[in-house]
Amino acid sequence: MKGLKPSAPILLLLPAFVVLAAVVLVPLLLSLYSSFTPFRLTRPETFFVLIGFRNYISILSNPDFWWAFGRTVLLLTIALNLEMLLGLGLAMLVEKATRGQRILRTLMMFPMMFSPILVGFQFKFMFNDNIGLVNNALQSLGITEDAIPWLIESHLAFTAITIAEVWSSTSIFAILILAGLLAMPKEPIEAARVDGCTPWQTFRYVTWPFVMPFAYIAMTIRSLDVARAYDIVKIMTDGGPAGRTELLWTLVGRTAYSDARMGLANAMAYFSILLSIAFTVYFYNKLAAARAQIGAEW
């Protein structure tokens, strides 16, 4: 072991770095550059005109952008918290089950297999005001007479999107938290019970600290991929009605491909990248801290 060349790990990691540099880093640098130009796809010569921070200024003074930004953060906050809570609940329900746990676990993973675009499409179908399952059910049960315009009224559309997002990602939390619950030694819980803890105290001070790293793994995985909400929104409302469900990502896509204003879109894209990075680094640090807390070696 001792006589190894120090470069072995670097050598092993080299292919990964080369591919990522070529496909991610270099294009990102390019887009950073073009965010300082008035670049339009239709006018290639504009690629070489530098305009300083004008793109950024026009973004920052654009209320539509701030609405989209705020909405994105709001969606992520609501969705991630709900997913965490529901995932925890689901994991505990399944863990308590005495029979058929294997099949329950498989069912629980069901939404994970759905491509985000399929999630978007199926909820668009179910929330359709005319033929959707939700409205049909509500009307047949006599809860409401009129069709509820789920994807047409702005607050309802946001709710519908949140539901779709939560449905699709809760299972990641559930499955990882369940793994934590199953891996947990039983002695501390019994000890807590013998010492007279209430069920809530047992959960709060024994179970939860142990399960927390698993929840943060789920959070980290989710935050690696928060932008998958793009697919869902793109299909369900495409930012509508009148831009009321526009998220950062759909706004970037629209500016770049519909308006062909690449430079501006790249500047916006950098905000979305920073947002993703902020989420990931935050949860990654939490994960490391949680691991340290239960005495794990990193």
Add this chain to the structure above:
Amino acid sequence: MDENASARLIRRTLTVAHRVGLFLAMLVICLPGIWIVLSSLRPTVEIMAKPPVWIPQQLSFDAYVAMFSGIGKGGIPVLDYFRNSLIISVTSTVIAVAIGMAGGYAFARYRFRGKSGMFLGLMLTRTVPGIAMSLPLFFVYARLGIIDTHFGMILAYVALNIPFTIWLIDGFFRQVPKDLAEAAQIDGCTRWQAFCQVEFPLARPGIASAAIFAFLTCWNEFALASQLTRSVNSKTLPVGLLDYTAEFTIDWRGMCALAVVMIIPALTLTYIVQKHLVGGLTSGAVKG
């Protein structure tokens, strides 16, 4: 006596509540999928019926037959999309896993400076949202002339999958005790032989599930594919799904059928890997 009875009553109520809760949760999870399958088998008239028809009157595989019988009848070239999806997903998975194995092994078995930072850096490349990534890639690919080609998509998907593959494979190699490889080396194996003969076979189920996970990511990806593909040359199934939407109308039945076609491979593969997947993600959560 009375206390016993009430305690028993409480316990029984709790059990029933648990069952009901579990049932409701599973219903919410499964219902959308079941609804899609059901809708794909019903005639369009029934889907559109007002007031709704709850009990299917007639089921048929017409939508699937139409879908696979070519452009003229089904409306969209599903077979081409299916082939593109398969080629792109499989190739990029194989490459990503090969690269990921090298990287994961390095993270699991060596100590080197800046390891933690490097790991985080790798993960951060994955956080770049697909739509943000697609802008510069679109531009570069247009210049290189590899838009709407399999090669371009494969390259993008390899990069997309490397970070997560490394994370998973790192976890699986960590689960293989270090002592085994060391014992093999003491017995005269080279490091390479120890890897091939001892560590790789032990980590193989895990690596297989990393591969399936990478495959599913490619299979389901939309944000990049929607911008980097143009025609039947390279369009994948998720992009093809949009072919069923016209300006104001959507062929719900056809879409449902295509959705089912997309889900079935994903369903099968996920079922195979579920056990290993969780193990790989969580290894290192409690032990180092």
